[in-house]
Amino acid sequence: MYQTTYHRASSVDEAASLFAKGTEAKFLAGGQTLLPVMKQRLASPSDVIDLGKIKELIGVEASGDTLTIKAATPHYDVATSDAAKKAIPALAYLASLIGDPAVRYRGTIGGSIANNDPAADYPAALLALGATVKTNKRSISAEDFFKGLFTTALEDGEIITAVSFPVPQKAGYAKMRHPASRFALTAVFVAQTKSGEVRVAATGASQSGVMRVGAIEAALKANWSPSAIDGVSVSASNLLADIHGTAEYRANLIKVMAQRAVAAAG
Amino acid sequence: MSTVKLTVNGKAVAVDVEDRTLLVHLLRDHLNLTGTHVGCDTSQCGACVVHLDGKAVKSCTMLAGQADGANVTTIEGIAKGDELHPMQAAFRDNHGLQCGYCTPGMIMSAIDIVHRHGGQLDEPTVRQELEGNICRCTGYHNIVKAVLDAAGRMKVSQAAE
Numbered sequence: 001m002y003q004t005t006y007h008r009a010s011s012v013d014e015a016a017s018l019f020a021k022g023t024e025a026k027f028l029a030g031g032q033t034l035l036p037v038m039k040q041r042l043a044s045p046s047d048v049i050d051l052g053k054i055k056e057l058i059g060v061e062a063s064g065d066t067l068t069i070k071a072a073t074p075h076y077d078v079a080t081s082d083a084a085k086k087a088i089p090a091l092a093y094l095a096s097l098i099g100d101p102a103v104r105y106r107g108t109i110g111g112s113i114a115n116n117d118p119a120a121d122y123p124a125a126l127l128a129l130g131a132t133v134k135t136n137k138r139s140i141s142a143e144d145f146f147k148g149l150f151t152t153a154l155e156d157g158e159i160i161t162a163v164s165f166p167v168p169q170k171a172g173y174a175k176m177r178h179p180a181s182r183f184a185l186t187a188v189f190v191a192q193t194k195s196g197e198v199r200v201a202a203t204g205a206s207q208s209g210v211m212r213v214g215a216i217e218a219a220l221k222a223n224w225s226p227s228a229i230d231g232v233s234v235s236a237s238n239l240l241a242d243i244h245g246t247a248e249y250r251a252n253l254i255k256v257m258a259q260r261a262v263a264a265a266g
Numbered sequence: 267m268s269t270v271k272l273t274v275n276g277k278a279v280a281v282d283v284e285d286r287t288l289l290v291h292l293l294r295d296h297l298n299l300t301g302t303h304v305g306c307d308t309s310q311c312g313a314c315v316v317h318l319d320g321k322a323v324k325s326c327t328m329l330a331g332q333a334d335g336a337n338v339t340t341i342e343g344i345a346k347g348d349e350l351h352p353m354q355a356a357f358r359d360n361h362g363l364q365c366g367y368c369t370p371g372m373i374m375s376a377i378d379i380v381h382r383h384g385g386q387l388d389e390p391t392v393r394q395e396l397e398g399n400i401c402r403c404t405g406y407h408n409i410v411k412a413v414l415d416a417a418g419r420m421k422v423s424q425a426a427e
Contacts, residue, residue: 004286
């Protein structure tokens with residue numbers, strides 16, 4: 001790892017002002033991606049600003065029809081949160097599948113979505129549930145937040161403070177885990193909102209990162225059941241192809257994972 | 267350079283380190299606690315697992331500065347004098363180690379697993395929960411046996427306390 005200067009921020013405002021003072025600063029939440037990347041010398045921030053101990057950024061709260069997860073809340077806390085398990089069990093389940101137990105104690109929702117890895121879990125939940133990303137400057141809909149591979153709508157120095165999820169009527173998540181990396185080879189989050197809208201998002205599949213799957217949404221809107229997806233055709237164009245699977249394989253996985261997710265949602 | 271103050275195995279320490287120092291290097295190179303191993307150095311293998319405020323984390327994937335003010339327990343800190351921790355004793359009795367390289371991380375993760383699951387542990391759960399610890403001798407069979415054995419012993423020793 002290259003030399004860097006570590007700062008621990010005690011508030012969001014302090015973190016923002018520390019960031020502004022650094023020449024090439026980066027925010028550190030759980031560090032489960034940033035630190036491995038720094039160790040490989042693929043990132044060399046002048047300053048690392050730790051958000052992990054900022055009290056106002058930690059916690060899970062349910063209020064009315066909204067579940068709010070503050071940005072520095074570790075995956076383990078979400079997976080075991082009574083509020084999350086009650087409001088959106090599929091979301092707590094998703095958190096329980098990220099990485100391994102040691103990673104889940106450290107990794108955070110804010111870090112995950114700020115990084116926007118094309119095979120990360122949380123982006124699928126945000127997109128399917130129609131979540132809103134709250135930052136220290138504004139609110140951004142999930143639709144507008146994810147901008148492609150490792151790219152988001154965040155501006156330089158902008159800090160995610162929380163993610164709010166509208167509580168759906170039903171939701172389910174199914175993931176084909178890569179057996180070594182634990183990332184999604186392809187995973188699908190399905191949701192039926194309280195107003196009856198159906199939203200389906202796939203991660204690990206597209207070359208452009210997390211994506212909605214319109215054809216499956218239409219099929220499920222007509223008939224919310226796994227068999228409704230049988231006849232759907234998912235295009236392999238623009239899907240990822242690598243040593244782990246072809247684009248056609250992933251196109252099929254999107255269908256199979258969507259069916260399992262609907263079955264799990266009930 | 268920064269001074270990192272933390273409690274390691276019950277002892278308060280203050281260590282001057284470069285800001286880029288990882289927790290595992292603070293433990294190994296500055297405190298000579300070489301029981302915590304660096305295996306893959308890519309957050310996959312779990313040989314570096316220690317307890318940070320009671321939770322099993324990968325010490326190769328934390329800056330030392332992030333542990334400032336924390337309570338860290340390493341493999342050197344779990345026995346009571348000459349009396350092995352029940353997890354260590356179970357690994358010995360069940361031949362839960364071959365080359366031994368992954369063992370400290372396995373034991374620290376396994377203690378965390380037992381704490382989280384208590385008496386609810388069964389073999390599939392142990393195998394799934396050990397997903398972040400890799401044994402290159404592929405000796406998982408006896409490791410799983412040891413964890414299940416220790417889960418029973420830890421329940422008994424907790425009840426006795």
